[in-house]
Amino acid sequence: MADMKQLARLIKELEDQLVVCMRCGMCQAVCPLYAETGREADVARGKLALLEGLVQEMFKDPKGVNERLMRCLLCGSCSANCPSGVKVLDIFIRARAILTGYMGLHPLKKAVFRGMLARPQFFDRLMEWASRLQGIFVKPVDDLLGASCGRLLTPLGERHIKALAAPPFHMRVKPGSTSPRAAGLRVAFFVGCLIDKVFPNVGEAVMRTMEHHGVGVFLPEDFACCGIPALSSGDAAAFDKLVHYNLQRFAAEPFDFLITACATCTSTIKKLWPLMAWKLSLEAQEQVSAIAAKTMDVSQFLVDKVGVRQADTKSGDQKVLLTYHDPCHLKKSLGVASQPRTLLQANSRYRFKEMIEADWCCGMGGSFNLQHYGISASIGKRKRDNIVQSECETVATSCPACMLQMTDMLSQAGDRVQVKHAIEIYAESLP
Ligand code: SF4
Ligand code: SF4
Known part of the structure; x- marks a missing residue:
């Protein structure tokens, strides 16, 4: 159970934002979920209406509210097209944290987020072992796309997945710091879980590009997840732990910009780290603001700062x-x-x-x-x-x-x- 003071604060902030929605329904036209299901409960307007009575509903049917709230891609299409500027994603993220704080986290999610993701070195070792053993569970199915599918008795269903890379990015590229040359800039590289463990070639392309343009790169040792898988499931505790861990890693060296090649990591660091920073110490809050302001997608950095x-x-x-x-x-x-x-x-x-x-x-x-x-x-x-x-x-x-x-x-x-x-x-x- 979460601290009741923290829950009360989250609920107050949520209520302040909910009143901005004028129920115009313009979010229907852009919601990919609504386009498939046609259900009002799936679109932002329907979910916001549900959340208006969150405190009462939370006591009556917390599981039902949570299930409806989790039926969302967090794509932000509704926010981007909302004439009233309703911060739908902020509202959904806060509401998920409130509900999880009230109901407690599912034991499986607890094991994944707190037992694995929030322990980055352990998570790395685990994934390294998984990459060695994955051949038992998956088999290659598509050479061009490099996709695999599950063998019998795997929970993958019909999915075609990308297998874990061997070795991952963190075993291919040495951590450390290089000096700026022609570009006169140094970036910190936030790699992210998927690039590290599934697409190390993307991380290598970033490193090669920075080297080509004479951009110095700071790559911290034992980097970690940005925290979004935990936060989108309402686990603010694991999210906070990962933010702390990352702040410590990126405080080790000075840099001009923090770049990522993952849109989700970029938006998490820029938007969600500050959104959830109010529980942190003042010093940590300042660190979060500073790092969020310096964070950008690698293409934005190359075009806007390097001049590609x-x-x-x-x-x-x-x-x-x-x-x-x-x-x-x-x-x-x-x-x-x-x-x-x-x-x-x-x-x-x-x-x-x-x-x-x-x-x-x-x-x-x-x-x-x-x-x-x-x-x-x-x-x-x-x-x-x-x-x-x-x-x-x-x-x-x-x-x-x-x-x-x-x-x-x-x-x-x-x-x-x-x-x-x-x-x-x-x-x-x-x-
Ligand atoms: S979220 Fe925005 S677009 Fe959707 S109903 Fe409310 S005001 Fe209209
Ligand atoms: S975030 Fe995306 S899926 Fe969720 S309600 Fe908004 S448009 Fe629909």
Whole structure:
């Protein structure tokens, strides 16, 4: 059970924000969940109405309220299109923390978030062992997309997944700090779990790009998760522990910007670390504000701070048709959409083509995909159809979670389309 004072404060903040919603229903048109289910309870307006009586409902039917609240991708499409500026994601995150504080955390989630994720070195060792043993449970199924599917008796269902990388990024690249050269800037690199354990090639592309541009890089030892899996399940305690851990790691060296190649990590550090920082010491709150202000997506850093520009190409030079999917956490949460496109067009080997609905959610939604795979896959299929309709051979994005979802959808459909990160495409163009 959470501290009652903390719960009361969260409820007060929640109520202050809830009154801003004028029930116009404009969030219906942009909610990917509502587009699939047509249920008012699934759209932001329906959930906000439910939360208005949260304190009463919490005592009557906490499980029911929690289940309805967890049916959300946290994509932020509603917030980004709300004429009243309702901070829907802040409200949902606070409400989940309130409910979990009141009901307690499910034992399985407790084991995962507090027993594993919030103990980064142990989590790393565990994942290293899992990568050695995964062949018992999964088998390769798609060479082009590098996807695997479950063998008999695995809980993966029909999913096509990316296997754990061996070795992970933290065993490929030495931690430490390099000095700024031509660019006169030093960045701290926040790697994130998925890039470390599933897409180390994306992390390597970041390192190669920084080296090419003469940007100094600080890579701390034993880096950890940004905390979003725990917080989106309402586990504020594990989230706080991870924020503390990261603050200590990134306080070790000075840097100009903190970069990530994961849209979800970027928006968590910039938006959710400050949102939940009120329980921390004043010193820690100041650290959180400072680090949030310096945090940016790697494409934003390269375009806005280093000056990367589109390649000057004659038509006909470019051979591979390429499109881009906007991760919700980058475009809708942070307003970053032009920079990744500039980065992609800096590689003259590719010809860029917009797909329709490039910023429609891919349906991943982190734990939403685990709990509601059927709906997640239906939303993902719409994304897959748009990619295929673009006739592109490669789809790029800026979030490893979106890469997982698009790989799953394209691989299951047997499509011959590669999924890459924008920084990989850019790094391919470097000498
Ligand atoms: S959340 Fe915004 S868009 Fe949705 S009903 Fe409320 S005011 Fe309208
Ligand atoms: S965050 Fe996304 S899925 Fe959740 S209510 Fe808003 S638009 Fe719908």
